Each structure stands twice: as C-alpha cells, then as structure tokens.
Amino acid sequence: xxxxxxxxxxxxxxxxxxxxxGAGIATxxxxxKPPPDVASGNNSxxxxxxxxxxTTPSFITVDQARCSGxxxxxxxxxxxxxxxxxxxxxxxxxxxxxxxxxIVSLCAGCAxxxxxxxxxxxxxxxxxxxxxxxxxxxxSKCIGCQACIKxxxxxxxxxxxxxxxxxxxxxxxxxCGGDPACVKACxxxxxxxxxxxxxxxxxxxxPAIIAGQVSRSVYRSERNN
Amino acid sequence: xxHGYSGKILEVDLTARRHSLSDTDMKAAEQFLGGRGLGVKxxxxxxxxxxxxxxxxxxxxxxxxxxxxxxxxAGPSRVxxxxxxxxxxxxxxxxxxxxxxxxxxxxxxFGPALKQAGYDGLIIEGRADRPVVLVIDxxxxxxxxxxxxxxxxxxxxxxxxxxxxxxxxxxxxxxxxGENGVRFAGIISDVxxxxxxxxxxxxxxxxxxxxxxxxxxxxVSLHNPDGLRNLRSDIASLLANWNNYANWRRWxxxxxxxxxxxxxxxxxxxxxxxxxxxxxxxxxPTAEREFWVRHASCAFCPLKCVKTGQISYGPxxxxxxxxxxxxxxxxxxxxxxxxxFGDLMALIARADELGLDPIATGNVLGFVxxxxxxxxxxxxxxxxxxxxxxxxxxxxxxxxxxxKRQGVGAxxxxxxxxxxxxxxxxxxPFAMHVKGQELAGWNVPASHDFAIVYGTANxxxxxxxxxxxxxxxxxxxxxxxxVCRFVYGAVGTAPYQRALSLATGWNCDDxxxxxxxxxxxxxxxxxxxxxxFRRIDDxxxxxxxxxxxxxxxxxGANFSAAKQDSLLDSYYDGRGWDKKTSLPTTExxxxxxxxxxxx
Ligand code: SF4
Ligand code: SF4
Ligand code: SF4
Numbered sequence: 153x154x155x156x157x158x159x160x161x162x163x164x165x166x167x168x169x170x171x172x173x174g175a176g177i178a179t180x181x182x183x184x185k186p187p188p189d190v191a192s193g194n195n196s197x198x199x200x201x202x203x204x205x206x207t208t209p210s211f212i213t214v215d216q217a218r219c220s221g222x223x224x225x226x227x228x229x230x231x232x233x234x235x236x237x238x239x240x241x242x243x244x245x246x247x248x249x250x251x252x253x254x255i256v257s258l259c260a261g262c263a264x265x266x267x268x269x270x271x272x273x274x275x276x277x278x279x280x281x282x283x284x285x286x287x288x289x290x291x292s293k294c295i296g297c298q299a300c301i302k303x304x305x306x307x308x309x310x311x312x313x314x315x316x317x318x319x320x321x322x323x324x325x326x327x328c329g330g331d332p333a334c335v336k337a338c339x340x341x342x343x344x345x346x347x348x349x350x351x352x353x354x355x356x357x358x359p360a361i362i363a364g365q366v367s368r369s370v371y372r373s374e375r376n377n
Numbered sequence: 378x379x380h381g382y383s384g385k386i387l388e389v390d391l392t393a394r395r396h397s398l399s400d401t402d403m404k405a406a407e408q409f410l411g412g413r414g415l416g417v418k419x420x421x422x423x424x425x426x427x428x429x430x431x432x433x434x435x436x437x438x439x440x441x442x443x444x445x446x447x448x449x450x451a452g453p454s455r456v457x458x459x460x461x462x463x464x465x466x467x468x469x470x471x472x473x474x475x476x477x478x479x480x481x482x483x484x485x486x487f488g489p490a491l492k493q494a495g496y497d498g499l500i501i502e503g504r505a506d507r508p509v510v511l512v513i514d515x516x517x518x519x520x521x522x523x524x525x526x527x528x529x530x531x532x533x534x535x536x537x538x539x540x541x542x543x544x545x546x547x548x549x550x551x552x553x554x555g556e557n558g559v560r561f562a563g564i565i566s567d568v569x570x571x572x573x574x575x576x577x578x579x580x581x582x583x584x585x586x587x588x589x590x591x592x593x594x595x596x597v598s599l600h601n602p603d604g605l606r607n608l609r610s611d612i613a614s615l616l617a618n619w620n621n622y623a624n625w626r627r628w629x630x631x632x633x634x635x636x637x638x639x640x641x642x643x644x645x646x647x648x649x650x651x652x653x654x655x656x657x658x659x660x661x662p663t664a665e666r667e668f669w670v671r672h673a674s675c676a677f678c679p680l681k682c683v684k685t686g687q688i689s690y691g692p693x694x695x696x697x698x699x700x701x702x703x704x705x706x707x708x709x710x711x712x713x714x715x716x717x718f719g720d721l722m723a724l725i726a727r728a729d730e731l732g733l734d735p736i737a738t739g740n741v742l743g744f745v746x747x748x749x750x751x752x753x754x755x756x757x758x759x760x761x762x763x764x765x766x767x768x769x770x771x772x773x774x775x776x777x778x779x780x781k782r783q784g785v786g787a788x789x790x791x792x793x794x795x796x797x798x799x800x801x802x803x804x805x806p807f808a809m810h811v812k813g814q815e816l817a818g819w820n821v822p823a824s825h826d827f828a829i830v831y832g833t834a835n836x837x838x839x840x841x842x843x844x845x846x847x848x849x850x851x852x853x854x855x856x857x858x859x860v861c862r863f864v865y866g867a868v869g870t871a872p873y874q875r876a877l878s879l880a881t882g883w884n885c886d887d888x889x890x891x892x893x894x895x896x897x898x899x900x901x902x903x904x905x906x907x908x909x910f911r912r913i914d915d916x917x918x919x920x921x922x923x924x925x926x927x928x929x930x931x932x933g934a935n936f937s938a939a940k941q942d943s944l945l946d947s948y949y950d951g952r953g954w955d956k957k958t959s960l961p962t963t964e965x966x967x968x969x970x971x972x973x974x975x976x
Contacts, residue, residue, distance in 0.1 A: 220681040222674035226451030240594035247544035250536040252685040339679035
C-alpha cells in the first residue's frame with residue numbers, strides 16, 4: 153500500500169484544484185490540526201490496526217499525471233468491494249481527455265461534506281465514519297432525492313450518481329473500511345491513502361477542470377532545449 | 378441462456394437514418410466466437426456475391442467485440458473491425474471492385490465499452506446524406522451532424538467530441554484521409570491507436586461517418602463469475618512474473634527497432650536493406666530521455682504500451698505524438714531514411730492527425746523516393762516536389778497531398794499497387810505489396826518466415842498473422858476474442874481458453890481453439906477465393922528475389938524464387954488446399970463444417 157503522506161505533486165494539485173488555492177496550501181502545509189468535521193484520531197502519526205486498516209481519518213488522493221487509464225482500480229472496486237461485474241457501481245471513475253490524459257475521480261471525503269449537509273434530515277442517509285473519515289451511505293435510508301448528487305456536482309468531484317433504477321445514490325467511497333482495494337491494485341501506484349490533515353476538498357474538482365490543469369503541467373507549449 | 382453474450386447486435390442504416398437490434402446467432406457464436414470470427418461469418422452472409430465496391434453503401438462496416446470484452450481481464454481490450462477491403466485486388470481481376478475482406482483491430486477502451494453498452498456487435502450499412510457521428514449511449518442511439526468537424530484532424534475531432542459528449546464516452550474517428558477516400562486510411566481510437574490495414578477508414582468516410590462514440594456500463598450473464606474473478610488475478614500475476622514485464626511497461630515496442638535491426642529484419646529504404654545505421658536515433662533511448670511525457674494503457678491491462686510524448690527540439694518542437702511503436706518507426710523511419718528522432722515523430726504525428734495508416738504511408742513514401750532515386754519519377758511527376766531519403770518537410774507535404782487527394786496525392790492515395798500501374802510498367806517492381814496491401818515493417822531476406830506471414834494473410838501483406846499454420850490459428854482464435862497480441866506474447870493462449878469456458882460454459886481445449894481458428898481462416902479464404910484470389914496472389918513481390926542485402930549484420934541474405942514456391946507448396950499441403958490454385962479442397966471444407974456455405 154502507498155502510504156505517502158505528501159508528494160510534491162499532491163501539493164501542486166491541491167494548490168491548483170482548491171477553490172481558495174492560497175488558503176488551501178497554507179492549511180495543508182502548516183496547520184496540522186484535523187479539519188473541523190473530522191472526528192479526531194491521532195493525526196500526527198499514521199496508524200493502521202492489526203488487520204492493516206487505517207485508524208486515522210483519511211482519503212484517497214490521485215497522482216493524476218501518472219495514471220495510465222487502465223481502469224484496473226475501477227474493476228477492483230466493483231469486483232472486491234461490490235462483489236459484482238457491474239461497472240456502474242464502481243466508486244472510482246475514469247475519464248479520457250485529449251491530448252492524451254486519463255483522469256480519475258473518486259470521493260475525496262471533503263471536510264465540509266456538502267453532500268452530508270444537504271441530505272434531508274428525514275433521510276439522514278449519509279454520515280462520516282469516525283475511524284476512517286469516509287462518508288458512508290446507508291442505502292436503505294436513501295430516498296433517492298439526488299440532493300447530494302447535485303451538491304457534489306456543483307464544485308466537487310461529481311462522483312455521486314444515481315442507481316440504474318433511479319432510486320438510490322451511489323458512488324461514495326467508504327475506503328473499503330480502511331484497507332482500500334483500488335490503492336493496492338493500481339499498477340502505477342498513483343493512488344495513495346493519506347491522512348485527512350490535508351482537506352480532501354482541495355483535491356475535489358470535476359474531471360474536466362483537473363484535466364485542464366494536469367494538461368498544462370504534462371504538455372508544455374514551450375520547452376527549454 | 379447464452380452466457381458471455383448480450384444476445385443483441387446493433388444495426389445502423391445510415392441511409393435511412395434508422396437503427397434496430399438483431400439477435401446474435403448463438404449457433405454461429407459457438408463456431409466463430411466474436412471479433413474476427415463473427416465478423417467474417419456475417420460479412421459472408423451480407424455480401425452473397427463477389428465484386429461489391431468496398432466504398433459503396435452496400436459494404437457493411439462492422440465493429441465486433443468478443444465474449445470476453447468488457448470483462449476486467451488484461452488482454453481482451455480490442456475491437457475488431459471487419460469489412461470488405463478498400464485497397465486490395467487480385468492479380469487477374471474478373472470484375473471491377475474485386476477485393477479481399479479485411480479485419481483490423483484496435484486497442485483502447487472502445488471494444489469493452491461497446492460490449493458494456495449492451496452489444497455483441499455493431500453493423501453499419503448505407504451512407505448518410507451528410508457527415509454524421511454515431512452516438513451510442515447504451516440503448517440510446519443517435520446520429521448527430523458533425524458540421525465543421527468534417528475535414529478536421531483526428532485530435533481536434535477527439536477533443537471536440539469528448540467535450541461535447543462527456544469524457545466517459547469512448548471514441549473512434551477518421552481523419553481527412555478517410556473522408557477523402559484514401560485507400561489506406563485508418564480509424565483512430567481515443568488512446569491514439571490506429572486500426573488501418575485494409576482501409577477501413579476509407580469505408581467509414583464513404584459512409585459519411587466521421588466518428589463513433591460509445592458509453593456503457595452493463596453486464597452480461599456469466600457462466601462462472603467466481604472463476605473469472607480468480608482468473609483475473611492469475612493473469613495479473615502471470616503478467617507480473619513475465620520476464621519482460623518491466624521492460625515492456627517502460628518501453629513498449631520501441632526496443633524492437635534495435636533488435637530487428639540487429640537481426641537484419643528492419644525495412645530500410647523501400648526494403649532494400651535489413652538494417653539502418655541511424656536506427657539508434659529513432660527509438661530508444663531518445664524517446665525516453667527527451668520525448669515521452671506519459672504512458673497509457675488499454676482497458677484493464679497494466680502494460681501501458683501507449684506512449685505519448687512531445688517533441689522537445691527542432692522545427693517540430695511542441696508537437697504531441699504517440700509512439701514510436703515498432704511498425705510506425707520502421708516504416709516512417711528506416712523505410713523513409715529518417716535519421717532524426719524529431720523528424721520521425723513529426724511524420725508519425727502527421728499520419729495520426731490525417732488518419733493515414735502509418736505502415737502503408739511509410740511504404741508509399743519509400744516507394745516514391747525509390748522511384749526518384751531510380752530516375753523513374755521526377756519533380757515534374759510530383760507537383761514540383763523532389764522527395765529524397767530522410768527529407769521530412771517534403772514527406773510531410775506529400776502526406777498532406779495524399780490525405781486530400783490533391784495532384785499526385787490522388788495517384789498515391791490508391792496505394793503502391795495502383796499507383797505503379799499508373800506510373801508505368803517500369804515502376805511496378807518497386808511496389809512492395811501483397812494483394813495490393815502494402816507490406817509492413819518486417820523485412821524478408823533474413824527471415825523467410827515472413828513470406829508465409831505476408832503471403833498468406835487473408836487481408837493481404839499483413840505482418841500479424843503468424844508464420845505457421847498452427848500459429849495462424851492460435852492468433853485467429855485470439856482475434857475472435859479481441860485479445861491483444863502483446864498480452865498473448867506474455868501469457869500465451871491458455872488463460873483465454875479458460876476465460877472463454879468460464880464466461881460461456883463452452884469447452885475450449887487446444888483442439889477446439891485450433892478448430893475455431895481454422896474455420897475462420899478458411900471462411901476468409903473462401904471469401905477471397907470467390908473474389909478471384911489465387912496462388913499467384915500469395916507471392917511476395919518478385920523484387921525480393923533480386924535483392925541481396927549489401928550491408929548490416931545479415932549482408933548477403935536473399936530470398937530466391939525457388940524458396941518462395943517451396944514454402945507455398947508445403948503451406949498449401951499443410952492446409953489441405955489445392956497446390957495449383959490455392960483453393961481449399963471439398964474434404965477440408967466438409968471437415969470444417971463450411972461445405973454447406975459454398976457447395
Ligand atoms: S477504497 Fe474501496 S470502495 Fe473506495 S474506491 Fe477504492 S476500491 Fe472502491
Ligand atoms: S489503476 Fe491506477 S493507473 Fe490504472 S486507471 Fe486506476 S489510478 Fe489510473
Ligand atoms: S499490452 Fe499494450 S496494447 Fe496490449 S492491451 Fe496492454 S496496453 Fe494495450
């Protein structure tokens with residue numbers, strides 16, 4: 153498993169993907185206090201229990217420039233996590249851009265969780281896992297109102313979508329309970345589970361926005377000889 | 378209940394602007410699987426007589442995934458395109474428009490997406506009255522006008538379509554070459570893989586179809602899903618333990634250039650030599666050190682052979698290109714006398730943008746330069762251009778002319794066989810093709826196996842079809858499953874035989890596998906025989922009998938006419954075909970269950 157706490161690229165991406173870039177960096181780098189909504193764990197050290205599951209609120213971050221677009225993570229999620237071949241249910245989604253780029257999107261567990269805030273109180277289908285920090289969807293409670301879908305689509309990753317029968321939300325990643333299958337399976341090791349002392353919301357953006365940014369760093373209009 | 382198949386084929390009639398569903402013929406599926414197999418079976422049924430004009434609305438353009446497509450296994454990532462070829466012809470045609478069938482396959486994500494959209498195949502007939510893009514969003518199928526995208530290079534079309542439709546659509550598109558009916562135009566996928574042999578891009582252009590977009594996330598019923606889940610991990614560990622795994626992920630097919638050069642199998646300056654002194658400038662290590670910026674994979678494969686880079690120096694600095702894969706580097710590089718990496722990548726980038734088959738394009742350009750060197754063509758014949766080995770700016774201009782069919786480009790756009798017929802008899806020996814299909818990036822004198830590979834490939838001069846009868850059948854089986862050649866090279870056929878059994882419940886031992894391959898191969902042969910192809914069409918260009926390598930590690934290598942004949946004799950013997958005509962015998966057809974189709 154990749155247990156990078158920070159790579160330079162995460163930092164750069166967080167900086168450009170965040171809505172308030174400057175503030176995002178400062179928080180990420182200098183303020184090691186847990187984000188307000190995340191139940192506190194021991195954030196200074198990265199912990200796993202004996203089953204190899206994380207015990208610190210965390211989220212999965214993507215080194216987008218390194219992703220090969222193989223969709224092995226997508227497959228892993230449906231096969232391991234959903235025990236099915238139904239790709240519609242994968243919580244990781246791949247997107248293709250030109251010039252050649254593959255952009256991964258998955259739930260970033262944003263500290264302010266707009267999806268949780270808009271879930272109607274009579275449903276209360278979304279909650280945060282206090283150990284892993286993941287947003288959990290209780291399918292039996294979900295009334296299919298799509299409020300969370302709209303909230304996530306507005307200015308986060310747009311990973312939440314509606315089930316085929318139109319009745320339930322899906323796409324929220326529960327971090328496999330703390331031992332994420334996709335992270336282990338990625339052949340490029342571009343997925344890492346990192347402690348939520350960086351607010352995932354800085355990484356959350358629509359695939360098109362991320363593609364635009366990554367493209368500028370991967371493909372240069374001018375190069376030094 | 379048929380496992381492994383959706384049971385539905387999407388049929389699109391562009392003339393009527395209508396689409397419908399037909400049922401997958403499961404009896405045929407058991408015999409022909411999918412991909413190249415169901416493709417030829419369907420082509421045979423749809424074109425009951427010989428001589429259909431490949432560019433007419435009648436020629437069906439078909440995209441076939443296979444029973445493993447859409448399953449999360451490394452390997453079955455391709456889609457096989459089957460249609461009547463736009464560029465081949467027999468030596469003695471009995472009617473106009475006689476041509477072989479062609480199949481060509483392309484990697485990426487399109488095939489899996491088509492299957493996940495719910496289809497075992499996509500059959501396109503007719504011709505739209507104005508340029509369109511076909512959009513398949515599972516059961517929602519629509520035609521949209523492409524407007525100003527017609528005429529645009531492939532990267533512009535891909536970018537525009539992704540932003541119009543959404544980045545989770547998978548795309549195939551043609552470039553100006555296909556729109557304008559260049560006989561060796563290809564179709565390019567959104568991971569920048571071209572499928573080109575046989576001119577499927579020209580067939581697509583003749584239908585006024587600029588692009589196809591598909592999206593889907595459906596599943597089919599599977600005979601043994603748990604078994605497939607385990608097999609998936611088995612294939613992953615077989616790959617990870619492959620002794621070439623790290624190299625392949627890092628370099629793709631680029632190192633083949635160096636090894637082919639060493640083996641004297643490279644195609645240099647219109648096939649006259651088997652090695653090229655500047656070979657080390659065309660691939661590694663330059664590609665890795667100053668070109669590649671990212672590596673991409675086809676669906677569910679960790680090998681990431683799709684290498685994308687940006688030219689970092691010289692006149693084409695900033696140009697983004699995919700490669701250099703072996704075939705394109707051999708044909709647009711060594712065969713065109715290129716001695717600079719940036720030059721090579723500029724040629725590859727232009728071929729991709731125009732939607733030209735890089736292999737055939739390199740062959741055509743080598744042919745032109747050879748003729749100029751021999752004094753058989755001059756700038757007066759070439760719109761004032763004087764192409765010479767390695768002179769990239771002139772070659773780029775020629776490519777533009779070919780793609781737009783301007784001036785001499787209109788002659789060259791027919792491919793070397795027809796161009797030589799027009800340039801005059803003295804030029805004919807320099808046209809390096811089999812059945813009108815330009816030969817690819819592997820030379821013959823130091824590796825006579827390629828006489829069988831190129832000679833007997835049913836789509837004409839192709840390098841991918843195997844040198845022995847058994848190998849031809851193994852590869853045909855894999856093409857029917859849309860399994861990538863490279864993954865096959867790493868893990869063999871066994872995992873896919875097993876995958877087929879687990880997906881469908883059908884037994885697939887070695888004998889079954891080889892029988893499927895042989896059945897498909899023979900039906901393709903029947904198609905070609907009906908069009909008028911005979912033994913003489915299985916011969917390599919006679920020039921190979923005159924060339925003796927003068928330089929390189931295999932100096933002195935040659936390929937005699939006698940060797941050519943003896944290779945063909947024993948090949949036909951092995952196949953149970955008549956040696957004189959090359960036609961399959963009645964006994965053979967009966968044994969394969971094909972007799973009812975023809976007798
Ligand atoms: S961590 Fe698990 S649930 Fe989340 S996206 Fe990865 S595989 Fe799916
Ligand atoms: S497994 Fe890794 S490289 Fe492959 S698509 Fe997912 S993130 Fe990208
Ligand atoms: S080996 Fe390469 S070409 Fe084949 S499926 Fe994998 S990435 Fe694609």
